[in-house]
Amino acid sequence: MTDIPLATILRINAARTIPLTRYEEEGNFDRFGYIKDLAENHGADLPAVIEIADLLGPEEDFDGLVTTIEDAAEGFGFGALIVGGA
Template identity: 90%
Template structure:
């Protein structure tokens, strides 16, 4: 398991506003899986990516969230935050 509470996983999946097929196109079967993969693929702390996803809202999963995590991973601002440094 991921160490993420089941309640968080269920909440993230229930908040989904984008058609499930879009997540499946990315190789995931739900919104949580997509967020988890996004974090892993960019070396980001999952809890922090979840917080950012909550802040931006589910409609930004494939735009704002992805861009924010990519930019942060490349060092444009808060890379230490998404990697969990200092937490």
């Protein structure tokens, strides 16, 4: 697993705009944990998922981010950059 700097984890959690209870509904205690689980559940590269989450913004954590990661896992577009591939 890739080590993510504490400063990045704190930044990701501070950027949260969705109520914390929504992340808890997904079994996570913060935004970073949710993003980490999303990456792991789809076999995606965590730093790449963090980068996409940053680009999309926290408002897209449960919509656009999920769709982007799922599309990548299915091989659409730039999937090899996110999900282990060539």
